[in-house]
Amino acid sequence: MGNFEQKLEKFLEIFIDQNGYVKVLEGLKNTLIIAVLGLIIGILIGTLIATVRVIPKYKVLPRILNGFCSFYVGMFRGTPMVVQLLVFYYVMLPIMGVHMPSVQVAILVFGLNSGAYISEIMRSGILSVDGGQMEAGRAVGLSFGTTMIKIVIPQAVKNILPTLGNEFIALIKETSVVSFIGAADLYVAFNLIGSNSYEFMVPYLVMAVIYIILVLLISLGIKIMERSLRKSDRRN
Amino acid sequence: MIDVINLEKKFGDNNVLNGISIKIEKGDIVCVIGPSGSGKSTFLRCLNCMEDPTGGQIIFNGVDIADQKVDINIHRRNMGMVFQHFNLFNNKTVIENIMLAPIHVQCQDLKKAKKTNRLTKITNIFRKDKKELIPITTNKAEIQEKAKKQAISLLERIGLADKADVYPSTLSGGQKQRVAIVRSLAMNPDVILFDEPTSALDPEMVGEVLDLMKSLAREGMTMIIVTHEMGFAKEVANKVIFIDEGQILESASPDEFFNNPKNPRLKEFLSKVL
Numbered sequence: 001m002g003n004f005e006q007k008l009e010k011f012l013e014i015f016i017d018q019n020g021y022v023k024v025l026e027g028l029k030n031t032l033i034i035a036v037l038g039l040i041i042g043i044l045i046g047t048l049i050a051t052v053r054v055i056p057k058y059k060v061l062p063r064i065l066n067g068f069c070s071f072y073v074g075m076f077r078g079t080p081m082v083v084q085l086l087v088f089y090y091v092m093l094p095i096m097g098v099h100m101p102s103v104q105v106a107i108l109v110f111g112l113n114s115g116a117y118i119s120e121i122m123r124s125g126i127l128s129v130d131g132g133q134m135e136a137g138r139a140v141g142l143s144f145g146t147t148m149i150k151i152v153i154p155q156a157v158k159n160i161l162p163t164l165g166n167e168f169i170a171l172i173k174e175t176s177v178v179s180f181i182g183a184a185d186l187y188v189a190f191n192l193i194g195s196n197s198y199e200f201m202v203p204y205l206v207m208a209v210i211y212i213i214l215v216l217l218i219s220l221g222i223k224i225m226e227r228s229l230r231k232s233d234r235r236n
Numbered sequence: 237m238i239d240v241i242n243l244e245k246k247f248g249d250n251n252v253l254n255g256i257s258i259k260i261e262k263g264d265i266v267c268v269i270g271p272s273g274s275g276k277s278t279f280l281r282c283l284n285c286m287e288d289p290t291g292g293q294i295i296f297n298g299v300d301i302a303d304q305k306v307d308i309n310i311h312r313r314n315m316g317m318v319f320q321h322f323n324l325f326n327n328k329t330v331i332e333n334i335m336l337a338p339i340h341v342q343c344q345d346l347k348k349a350k351k352t353n354r355l356t357k358i359t360n361i362f363r364k365d366k367k368e369l370i371p372i373t374t375n376k377a378e379i380q381e382k383a384k385k386q387a388i389s390l391l392e393r394i395g396l397a398d399k400a401d402v403y404p405s406t407l408s409g410g411q412k413q414r415v416a417i418v419r420s421l422a423m424n425p426d427v428i429l430f431d432e433p434t435s436a437l438d439p440e441m442v443g444e445v446l447d448l449m450k451s452l453a454r455e456g457m458t459m460i461i462v463t464h465e466m467g468f469a470k471e472v473a474n475k476v477i478f479i480d481e482g483q484i485l486e487s488a489s490p491d492e493f494f495n496n497p498k499n500p501r502l503k504e505f506l507s508k509v510l
């Protein structure tokens with residue numbers, strides 16, 4: 001154990017005395033930004049796709065849109081996140097002649113990717129809402145879109161909140177691959193500390209602990225949200 | 237007010253409605269009776285195009301709403317509907333359930349009028365004889381205020397003013413259905429369609445819902461009611477129709493209908509249910 005104490009000492013020296021924690025905070029910030037903004041973009045895209053997929057399909061336009069959405073979802077669910085990051089950063093953007101900081105690219109790709117997954121979650125959420133809700137909305141003269149936004153989707157979101165929470169946790173964990181395109185996340189920060197001291201045991205251990213704490217905090221947040229949303233279900 | 241001409245509805249190869257024609261005047265109370273699966277719900281749901289008719293016409297206030305090109309949402313505002321399973325909006329409180337549609341459609345109209353006016357103002361620059369603007373006499377706050385007042389008075393009418401801020405899941409079936417009825421009243425519709433409004437209720441709650449419907453009838457509301465409550469039909473309807481296999485087999489005053497039925501199938505049906 002003497003060995004471990006030595007390692008811990010070394011880590012603390014770099015982490016605190018040599019301001020390694022600044023890198024870690026920056027990494028943490030990037031990790032959270034990518035996951036949170038990715039989730040928000042994903043929810044927007046996912047809700048849009050899910051809505052398109054539940055529109056009755058006897059007209060041409062909904063069919064075309066639906067085909068496009070299936071293609072999109074298939075593409076993003078059919079390839080690993082790392083591949084999507086690399087293709088966007090090293091293939092698509094250069095071809096389009098766009099230069100973008102790697103954190104922004106990561107946000108975009110995480111948003112597009114989680115949009116594909118969330119669309120499936122959201123669709124099952126929408127289908128779990130009693131069809132009578134849509135009928136009642138239409139019967140008082142609201143349009144399909146208005147009824148969807150005001151009545152169906154809020155209920156769908158409530159039903160899928162735990163699953164959405166899991167998606168958020170998955171996103172947090174997946175951010176550890178953004179270093180492939182040079183974005184500085186938690187992993188990059190701890191890796192840096194490790195290579196400065198030629199000692200990886202403690203840095204990676206601390207990194208794992210930080211990830212676990214993040215995930216636990218998010219789980220707690222979801223529980224609290226669920227409880228407050230359940231108000232409308234409560235019986236006397 | 238509603239003129240149904242040769243209405244047809246097919247689900248795939250299944251001919252559910254085979255040419256239904258009926259004229260409904262303002263203030264009419266029409267009860268629709270028939271065996272299970274005969275197409276009563278489908279008939280009612282075609283009237284406000286919840287199901288798109290596959291043939292025939294529905295002339296409502298002079299417009300054929302069976303025509304897919306008309307904006308059905310505008311016409312549905314004037315046609316309330318009450319469902320067997322209430323279908324109150326679960327994510328809205330009782331009073332929000334009642335106010336939602338009136339506020340939304342009026343605010344939408346207001347927005348549209350403002351947009352039109354803006355366009356008129358700009359194009360008027362280039363016009364010799366200026367086009368008139370649509371007078372705008374209200375605003376969002378006023379619309380909300382009015383809708384709230386109306387919702388409260390509707391809740392007072394059904395004795396549920398104290399439930400204004402609870403969610404529907406806390407209400408009894410009878411209370412839910414009465415809220416659903418005043419929700420459709422809040423749009424000041426010309427007609428209300430009822431699809432077996434008391435079938436999902438415990439027996440002791442049927443009375444309160446029927447009483448509310450009777451009071452609407454006394455006020456002259458036009459109603460089309462699919463029901464198995466023969467006593468109610470006898471008492472309230474001024475016309476009863478019998479639908480079987482997607483056709484109207486008999487249409488008569490309640491007295492004629494129940495005491496002197498002509499159609500053999502209606503005779504058989506009545507002998508079973510009465």
Ligand SMILES: Nc1ncnc2c1ncn2[C@@H]1O[C@H](COP(=O)(O)OP(=O)(O)OP(=O)(O)O)[C@@H](O)[C@H]1O
Binds near residue numbers: 274278
């Ligand atoms: N959305 C639908 N798709 C396919 N078939 C349908 C649909 N709705 C109704 N039908 C069919 O239409 C027929 C008539 O149904 P409808 O619900 O109108 O009967 P009903 O007279 O209201 O019966 P009940 O008294 O049981 O409510 C049934 O055979 C039913 O299977």
Ligand SMILES: [Mg+2]
Binds near residue numbers: 432
């Ligand atoms: Mg029915």
